[in-house]
Amino acid sequence: MFNAIIRFCGTDVSRNTIGIIGMGEIGRTYARFMHRGFNCRILYTGPREKPNDVDAEFVDLETLLRTSDVVSIHSPLNEATTCMFNASCFALMQPHAVLINTARGGIVDQEALAHALASGQIAAAALDVTVPEPLPLDHRLYDLPNCIVVPHIGSATVATRHRMVDRAVENLIAGFISARLPYPVPSR
Template sequence: MALSKPRVLVTRYVPYIFEQLERAHVDVDVFERDDVAIPREELLRRVQACDGILCMLTDQIDHEVLASAGSKLKVVSTMSVGYNHISVDECRAKGIAIGFTPGVLDTSTAETAIALTFMAKRHAMASVNSAKNGEWGVWQPFQYCGSDVEGSTVGIVGLGRIGAKYAQIMKTAFNCRILYTGPKEKPEVAEPLRAQFCSLNELLGESDIVSVHCPLTTSTRHLFNADTFPLMKSSAVFINTSRGPVVNQDALYDALVAKQLAAAGLDVTDPEPLPVDNKLFTLPNCTIFPHIGSATIKTRQAMADIAIQNVLAGIYNKPLPHAV
């Protein structure tokens, strides 16, 4: 009698992932759509008796899902570097391995932060809208003028892999002075960048550009709020490519309207997608990307490959290449 194949639930239809798992002789149950997240009731039903789950950042793998999956579940592999959507403690208590995709999206996400930096510093969104709305007119010496990136003081909140890559680009390409803050000093990362460690308040007071790269934890939730934004220079710009809930968006809106800071660029929001009637969209000095930090073909392909490797290792009781 032939042994049954291990069963993996894939929560979004990605042809490449489906094909690779089928070639690995896995019984694949894949949610049929690629344009929406798997509905909660579908997830709870289809996860039953699975050996593995390959999920996306939008899927909450919590107590209810783990209970529905039952005792067969061996691994949860997410196609993301973040894993706040997974109940890590409960997975560990149940002996369920967790895989994620670190390292491969550092450059693409740092590049996204660079793009937002220039959008904010050079008033790019307001300028584009002005041209589209027929407001271009005759050349005026100080129309559309932003501020220079070169030589700026850049404050990095979270000098991890992505924050360090952003800092490296800003240092080498634009001769920026680098400050950083976080739970502890990181001399091995900071020294090549000549980055100076300081408190958050010092960083906010001295930086022309504040770029956020910290994880979402209980201590970083709403780290940027009505108390912290007023500490920034009125000429400074605020960039967030980390997690939306790190920012109190009402406080950010108020700070931008009050001109406590010059502009903001966000690749992440709370919630996602951000409703089209959100008041941040009304501000000419706020640029919002639809969470495209890792959105290059090369990066997403690498993320898919790692997610596949993780789930296959887990269902066969092998060490995950990239385990949380």
Template sequence: AVCTRRGIAVGHTPGVLTETTADLTVALLLAAARRLPEAQAAVRAGEWTTWKPLWLAGRDIHGSTVGIVGLGRIGRAVARRLRGFGCRLLYTGPRDVPEARELGARYVDLETLLAESDFVTLHCPLTPRTRHLIDARALALMKPTAILVNASRGAVVDTGALHEALAAGRIAGAALDVTDPEPLPPDHPLLALPNCLVVPHIGSASVATRTRMAVMAAENLLAGLRGEPLPHCANPEVYRSREGTGR
């Protein structure tokens, strides 16, 4: 708003990372559900010996209930992928989303979503209202077998409360692409937990997506240097206001 009032066009790269971030979200969910980091560590430690019935037994995704907090572009992309697993989809947010019907997702309040979901995945923006949305109270509502996935913003989750819940076994696991603080220091207690998977904010980290982001940024830069409207502009109304003032 400040830039618009001052006649400054703001460039961005809208939508470019939606599908790639959704891919990573499902990868995190799968990795945590099937305990892949623990399994890899066990192999490297020489623990793979004879077959044991429940050794490294994880959670099924097919037929599970997945709660999506925030059914925006990324949340909807995640829902499309999870339909292929035969998941029951719940979602919550500030309002009902018309596209949810075709995705087979049902709108519920946050408390219901937390209580009924086997997996909870976060895709909401960080605002004063969503800061620490997942706090000790919210975590206490989740099933002890549930897994939390966060690929939105780290501060949506109360890190201390999450550590306590994981360490005490109040929820089964967590998979995080974002943290608070970010990056986590190497000696952070979350990193010592076998049921917490943390990756370094790599939601958009595919070669194709990062290339497209660079191209879109360059297109904006070149247009700006030529005095042309930015092709990927966050505040296109700035050009209408310029026309009105003759600038």
């Protein structure tokens, strides 16, 4: 009886180690949420160490992958991050680790991810972004019970879309009057 009940239980993230790839505004917000809301240890990596308004530790990618229970990607897609998550990265991750990608699909080698999930190399993945978007309906990732794929809807709330429009308008106005952009896109 207990086994029948337990099979419907999920995984608790409280007190887990969360690895964040890309500590920009979204990464920092996620870090604060996971640290304050779930008492998680926060590790992060990126091109450089950032000012720390969250109790987060800057580490290299290998350390982050080896020690994180959840790895969450919040990086831009650029030359350095294209297919950054490949078979070598998945080999470093713990077998119970979960990968979350809400950044850009091109950061993850989807074939290597499918293999890592199918073989049990990592426990699960949640993807808000893929290449292409949307994935073809016959894509292998849809058939894996430990992979959730959603159609790039992570920011699909009315409030978020209003903020996006407000920021775009503020940038446009600043550009027209030759002022500093309040929300610049970081250079690569």
